Amino acid sequence: METTQHEVVVFGATSFVGRLTCAYLADRYGDDLDWAMAGRSRSRLESVRDEIGAGDDVPLIVADAADPAALEALCERARVVVSTVGPYALYGETLVRICAETGTDYCDLTGEVQWIRRMIERYEAAAAESGARIVHCCGFDSLPSDLGVHYLQRTAQQRFGAPCTRVKMRVKAMRGTFSGGTVASLVNVAREMRADPDLRRALADPYALCPATYRPATRQPDVKGPTFDTDAGAWVAPFVMAAINTRVVQRSNALSKQAYGADFRYDEAQMMGRGARGRLRAYALTAALGGFMAGVALAPTRRLLERFVLPGPGEGPSAQAQENGFYDIRFFGETEAGEKLAIKVVGDRDPGYGSTSKMLGEAAVCLARDIDTATAGGFWTPATIFGDTLVERLENKAGLHFEALT
Ligand SMILES: NC(=O)c1ccc[n+]([C@@H]2O[C@H](COP(=O)([O-])OP(=O)(O)OC[C@H]3O[C@@H](n4cnc5c(N)ncnc54)[C@H](OP(=O)(O)O)[C@@H]3O)[C@@H](O)[C@H]2O)c1
DSSP states (O other): OOOOOEEEEEETTTSHHHHHHHHHHHHHHGGGSOEEEEESOHHHHHHHHHHTTOOTTSOEEEOOTTOHHHHHHHHHTEEEEEEOOSSHHHHTHHHHHHHHHHTOEEEEOOOOHHHHHHHHHHHHHHHHHHTOEEEOOOBTTBHHHHHHHHHHHHHHHHHHSSOEEEEEEEEEEEEOOOOHHHHHHHHHHHHHHHHOHHHHHHHTSTTTTSOTTOOOOOOOOOOOSOEEETTTTEEEEEOTTHHHHHHHHHHHHHHTTSTTOTTOEEEEEEEEESHHHHHHHHHHHHHHHHHHHHHHHSHHHHHHIIIIISOOTTOOOOHHHHHHOEEEEEEEEEETTOOEEEEEEEESSOIIIIIHHHHHHHHHHHHHHTSOTTSOOEEEOHHHHTHHHHHHHHHHHSSEEEEEOO
16 A cells, blocks of 8 residues: 655546646645645546646546545645545535544645534544644635635735724636536525525525624625615625625634624625716626526426526636636725725636636645644634745735735
8 A cells, every 4th residue: 555645635636627737836845845636436547647848757546535545544644634525514524524633734725614513513623633734715705705815904904003903805707617616506505405404594694604702793795786885986786606605704703713703794796887887887797697596406407407597516717718818806894993994815827726726726735734633623714824935825826916906
């Protein structure tokens, strides 16, 4: 049996986003990183390795997400496991359990709040005991939001000596589409929520991912429909990823002993422009989003969408579409005393895949190389475990840029 411990093992290397992550690691790090590719089929792993030109010296590890013995063997060979096997609520639990029990560091791309909640409840104690650092949400949801707020708060502390207790995240512009895996995850969340009203209620809680004892009285704002936002100077509409990103940012505040303030308020929305045209677009997007969510929530329309409209497993945007994609996100902060600050975070590829795969690759390398081994085990957020170290990596290597505008 192989005993080498690789710095990073990518589990789900054959997935749409896993392939891109492997291509990024091969391209960016070459021989400078000791990494391996893992998945359930050796032949599919071999094809991906050939396709991305990674070379025979990148080892392949075969493991099925439902085979605990194979996952234990995988963890023995990994300093950090990165998983892109999703929907995570269907395939992800055994690996998280084994990482938590064996002290293996782990990061992934999940945006499934209901599953993250379950993982924290079930395995936080084991991870604290073993020293495993578990970091969910290392893709477009929720790195730019979580690190964007972290960056804004660091700048606010430097300028004003105080945090911004009110922060608005506004997506100014974005170009990109969904892959089959993301659609499958969205559909699964809708299915679980429909089947379980308690879960629906729990997920409506802005503090859904915070420790059970953390219950601030602060009511959180939420952009549910078209609104004119004076800070952004534009009409805004609901942002599809807000339901996950806001929960992660609130967990960061809870884990950092309320570094953003005991009365921290945060919401996310999408900017739609000014004047009558902006207003019309805000109404149109709100209606389209409502229609889509209702469509995935109801079984008959969900089946039709899956069959005829949405991408299937393994499908996603073309290389050209990834290359042409980008995002530009703004953060507007205000301190208790009324001082204001605006931050911009931009990425140079489509958010969901081109940029996500680079962010995930850097999060994994950051976990393997930069995080002090004395850092406690448990379920961290990207901002609380990585902070400035990952901001720097993303700026230097992964095409992101963080900037204070005012
Ligand atoms: N947070 C973000 O910003 C973001 C962005 C992109 C994607 N995602 C998430 O990332 C995940 C992957 O997305 P994707 O589009 O890349 O998915 P995908 O192409 O559909 O791939 C699914 C992967 O899961 C593997 N798999 C399924 N069952 C397995 C099992 N029993 N054992 C081992 N592997 C198994 C598949 O292996 P085979 O190839 O062998 O079938 C494949 O590698 C999804 O959950 C998606 O929501 C998140």
